[in-house]
Amino acid sequence: MSATLELTCELIRRRSVTPDDAGCMELIAEHLSPCGFTLERLDFADTQNLYMRHGTGAPLLVLLGHTDVVPSGPESDWRHPPFAPVIENGLLHGRGAADMKSGVAAMVTALQRFVTRHPDHRGSVAILMTSDEEGTATHGVARVIETFEARGEKITWCLIGEPSSFDRLGDVIRIGRRGSLCGTLTVHGVQGHVAYPDKADNPIHRLAPALAELTAEVWDAGNDCFPPTSFQVSNIQAGTGAENVIPGRLVASFNFRYSTALTEADIRRRVHAILDRHGLRYELDWRLSGAPFLTTGTTLIEATQSALRRVVGQPARADTGGGTSDGRFVAPTGAEVVELGPLNGTIHKVNEAVPVADLDLLSDIYENILVNLLVA
Missing domain, CATH: 3.30.70.360 (Alpha-Beta Plaits)
Structure with a gap:
C-alpha cells in the first residue's frame, strides 16, 4: 500500500463530521513535523485550524485543505460503512474519499518528498488545514486569514486540493469561483x-x-x-x-x-x-x-499546467464552476489561487469513492507544482 493510500485510509477512519477534526490534524502533524515543518494551531471557537510551514521567507506557497466531511446520512444506505475505508474494483470507498481526504493525503506525501529532496528550496511552503469548510466556515480559514493579515504574513500562491476533476484526474482546474x-x-x-x-x-x-x-x-x-x-x-x-x-x-x-x-x-x-x-x-x-474571485496572474496556473503535462500528459481546462471554497477568503489578499484535486462525481453522495490509481498521481502532480514554483 502506497504512503498516500495508507494516509487517506487513516484519515477516512476518523469520523470528522464538520466541525469535528477527530484527530486528523494530529495525524498530519505526525507526518510533517519530522520533516522540519513548524507547527502552529490557530483554533477559534469550535473550529480547529492547523498551519505548518517550512521556510521563513517569500514567496509563500500554501497548500490548503479541510479535514471535515459532511454527514454520511443513514449508514445502512452505504455499500460499505462510510468511515471504514474499503477498496473495491479499484475504488477507495468512504466518506471524504474524494472531498477531500485523498487530496489532503496527497498534499502531505508530496510535501514530505519535496522538502526531503529540496531542503534548501527558495521561499516557504506551508499547509493549512481547517475543520470547518463544509459548515458555516465562520471560524476556519476566514479567521486564519484575518490573523495572517494582522501580522503581515502574505500568501503568494494558494493551491487548494478540492475535488476539481470531472472525467479523469487533472482534466479541470478551478481558477475562480462564483x-x-x-x-x-x-x-x-x-x-x-x-x-x-x-x-x-x-x-x-x-x-x-x-x-x-x-x-x-x-x-x-x-x-x-x-x-x-x-x-x-x-x-x-x-x-x-x-x-x-x-x-x-x-x-x-x-x-x-x-x-x-x-x-x-x-x-x-x-x-x-x-x-x-x-x-x-x-x-x-x-x-x-x-464574493466571486478570479485568478488573473499566470505563475501558479502555468506551474500547475506544466505539472499536469508532465504527470498525466495534458493540461487542464480552466473553470470557475461548482460551489464555494475557502479560496474565497484567500483570493482577496492578492494571492493567486488554483484548485486541483481528485474526481468529484461522488462528493457528498452515498458510496463516495475515488480511484486508487489516482492517489499517487495526484501526489506527484502536487510535488511537481512545488518544484516548478520553489526550485525550477
Missing part, C-alpha cells in the same frame, strides 16, 4: 379562516407573483470566465399545519450564485425593487457567503 449570496425573506400577512379570505391576507398568494418575477429575471449573461448568475429558492415555510387556516407569515430562503458581472449591491437593489413593486410587507436578511 459568489454566494444568501437571503432569508419573511413576508407578513394576516392569519384567518380559509372560508373568509376577505378577513385575512395570504402571504403565500402575495409572494407568488413576486417569486415568479424573481425566477424569470435575467440577472446577467455571465462573461468570458463565469456562467450567468443563478437564483434558486431552497426553502419555503408557511402555515400552521391545519388545512383550514390561512397563514400569517411566510419565510423563504434563497441563494444567488453570481458572477463578476454583478456586485452584491446590484443584486440586493434589484431584489428589493421587485419585492417593493409587488407591495409586499416583508423583512429581508442577507448573508454574503463569499
Whole structure:
C-alpha cells in the first residue's frame, strides 16, 4: 500500500463530521513535523485550524485543505460503512474519499518528498488545514486569514486540493469561483379562516407573483470566465399545519450564485425593487457567503499546467464552476489561487469513492507544482 493510500485510509477512519477534526490534524502533524515543518494551531471557537510551514521567507506557497466531511446520512444506505475505508474494483470507498481526504493525503506525501529532496528550496511552503469548510466556515480559514493579515504574513500562491476533476484526474482546474449570496425573506400577512379570505391576507398568494418575477429575471449573461448568475429558492415555510387556516407569515430562503458581472449591491437593489413593486410587507436578511474571485496572474496556473503535462500528459481546462471554497477568503489578499484535486462525481453522495490509481498521481502532480514554483 502506497504512503498516500495508507494516509487517506487513516484519515477516512476518523469520523470528522464538520466541525469535528477527530484527530486528523494530529495525524498530519505526525507526518510533517519530522520533516522540519513548524507547527502552529490557530483554533477559534469550535473550529480547529492547523498551519505548518517550512521556510521563513517569500514567496509563500500554501497548500490548503479541510479535514471535515459532511454527514454520511443513514449508514445502512452505504455499500460499505462510510468511515471504514474499503477498496473495491479499484475504488477507495468512504466518506471524504474524494472531498477531500485523498487530496489532503496527497498534499502531505508530496510535501514530505519535496522538502526531503529540496531542503534548501527558495521561499516557504506551508499547509493549512481547517475543520470547518463544509459548515458555516465562520471560524476556519476566514479567521486564519484575518490573523495572517494582522501580522503581515502574505500568501503568494494558494493551491487548494478540492475535488476539481470531472472525467479523469487533472482534466479541470478551478481558477475562480462564483459568489454566494444568501437571503432569508419573511413576508407578513394576516392569519384567518380559509372560508373568509376577505378577513385575512395570504402571504403565500402575495409572494407568488413576486417569486415568479424573481425566477424569470435575467440577472446577467455571465462573461468570458463565469456562467450567468443563478437564483434558486431552497426553502419555503408557511402555515400552521391545519388545512383550514390561512397563514400569517411566510419565510423563504434563497441563494444567488453570481458572477463578476454583478456586485452584491446590484443584486440586493434589484431584489428589493421587485419585492417593493409587488407591495409586499416583508423583512429581508442577507448573508454574503463569499464574493466571486478570479485568478488573473499566470505563475501558479502555468506551474500547475506544466505539472499536469508532465504527470498525466495534458493540461487542464480552466473553470470557475461548482460551489464555494475557502479560496474565497484567500483570493482577496492578492494571492493567486488554483484548485486541483481528485474526481468529484461522488462528493457528498452515498458510496463516495475515488480511484486508487489516482492517489499517487495526484501526489506527484502536487510535488511537481512545488518544484516548478520553489526550485525550477
